[in-house]
Amino acid sequence: MSARRDLVRGIAVLSLILVLSILFAVSEGAVGVSFIEALRGDQRARMILFDLRLPRVLLAAAVGAVLASAGATFQTLLRNPLADPFILGVSGGAACGAAIATVIGAGRLPGGVPIAAFSGALGATLLVLAIARRHASVDPTRLILAGLVLNAFFSALILLALSMVRGSDLTVALHWMMGSLANPTWADVLLVGLAAVISLAICASMAGDIRLLVFGEEDAKSRGVSTEKVRVIAFLVASLATGAAVATSGIIGFVGLIVPHAVRMIWKRDYRLLLPLSAIGGAALVVLADLAARALIPPSELPLGALTAMLGVPFFLVLLRRATR
C-alpha cells in the first residue's frame, strides 16, 4: 500500500472526526441551545454558539493541532518516541515566560504575553538541545529526565513569581500550569490558528528531509539532507508554535505524545504522514477533551491539562517501557 494513499485516507477519516467533534462541542454546553434556533435568528442562541462557544472550540482545535504536530516533529528530530512539548519542558518554559510577563505587567502591552511565551519556549528548547547534544539520543530516558527537572524548575518559577506580587491570586498560576481554554478572544484564535498553519506549512515543506533523520545525522547527510539547517528551522518552528499555544491556553500536556503515537499505530511511521495526521488528530482530541472539561460536571470546569494528563500518563508508561526495553 502506498504512503500517499494512506495519507489521503487518513486525512479523510480524521477530518471527518474533527468536523463532527467541532459541531458536537459547539452544540453541547451548560445552556441548551441548538443550531436551528441560531439559524432562525435567535439572538441569544447566536451569541452563545458563535460568540462564546465557537471561538473556544476553534482555539481548542488550533492548540491541539500545534501541540500534536510539535510532538511529532520533536519525536522525529530527537529520534525519541517520548518527546513531547510538555515532557521536554518546552511548554513549561513558555508558560513560565507568559506568567512572568503577566506578573510584571507586560501582559498589558500588545503581544507582550505571546512574545514572553515564545522566548520561554525557545530558551527551554535550547536547554533541552544542549543536554541532548552531549549524550546524543542513545538514552531516551536521559532527555526525559532533563525535561522533568526543567518542568519542576519552571513550575517553581511560576509560583515564585506570582507569590512575590502582593495580593496576587495563585489560581492564576493554575491557569498556566494546568491549562484552560476558558474565555478566549478572537485574537487568541487568530494567533494560534496562524501558528498552526505556518508551522505546518514550514514543516511539511521539509518533511521529505526530516523523515530521513530517523536513520541518524550521517545517514541523512549522505542522502543530500542539509541536516543542520533542517534541524534548526524545525526546532525553531515547533517551539514558537508551542509558545503561541501556551500563551493563550497554558500547559496542556501529553497531546503531543498521545496523538502521534496513535497515528503511528494505525498508519506508517513516515513523518510525511505523521505530521498532517497528528495535526488533525490533535485538533479533534483537544476539542473533545475541552468539551469533557466543561461538560462532565456542570457548572464547574475541570482543568483541561489535568484531563489530558489522565489520558497521557498510561501512554507515556507504555512507551517508556518499550523505549527502555
Add this chain to the structure above:
Amino acid sequence: MSIELHSVTYRYPGAPSVAVDGVSFRIAKPELIAICGANGSGKSTLMKLLSRVLEPSDGTIVMEGREIGAWDPRDYARKVGYLPQETDPLVPMRAIDAVITGRAPYLGRFSWESPQDIELARLALARCDASGLADRHLDEMSGGERKRVHLARVLAGQPQAILLDEPLAALDLAHAQQLARLLRVLVEEEKRTVILISHDLNWSAAIADRMLVLREARLTADGSPSAILTPELIHANFGLEADVIERNGRRWVLPR
C-alpha cells in the same frame, strides 16, 4: 565515474592530531577498492569525506571533474551511496519502508515514491537476500539482517559509486560470500565503483581489484592485492606477524 583526491586532510574539531593526512589517489574506471588499515588509521573518516558527511579541512575531492562541495547535495547523493559503519538499531520501521527511503534523493519536495521506486526497493532487497525481511521491523532484527537491509537501502538509490563501511561486520559466512558475488556483479556488469572497508584481509584480497592501505592517517600503499600482500607490508602496516601463501592465483594471509 571518476573520483580524485588531492592531498585530502581532515582534523576533527578539537582533536590533537589529524584523522586523514594528505591522502591522494585517483579512481578512473569502475573497480572494487578495499581500504585496509588498523583501528584508528582513518578509514571511516575517509569514507565520510567521500560521502560528504564531512568536509576536508584541507585538499580537494573532485568527482567527475567538479569539486564535491560544489555539487548539489541531492545530485551528489544520487551518484554516491554510503553505508555507515553503524546504523541505529532502534528504528521502528518496516524493512521495505526503510529501503524505499533510499529513493529519497530522486523525489521532489512534495512528491511521493512511484510504483517504480517501490519496485526498485523490492529488487534491492532481493539482491541482498533480504526479501523475506521486507515486512519485519528493523528494531526486531539481528545485526546481520539489519546490515543487509541497509545495504539494500544503498542499492535502491542506484548510485554509480557505492561506499561501504565494514559491510562484512555481523554477516555470517554464507552471506559474506553472497555479498562478494553481488559486489563483483555491481562492478563488472553494472560498471559501478565500489569502495569498501574491511578488516578481513583475505576476503578483501579475494574480491578487490585494488587495495588502499592506511596507517596513522596516511596512505601507505595502493595497488593490486598481489602487490600489497607481502609479509613486510603487513607487518609494517598492521603490526601483524604473518605468512603469505599463494594458492590458485590468490594470496592468503596466515597469521603466525
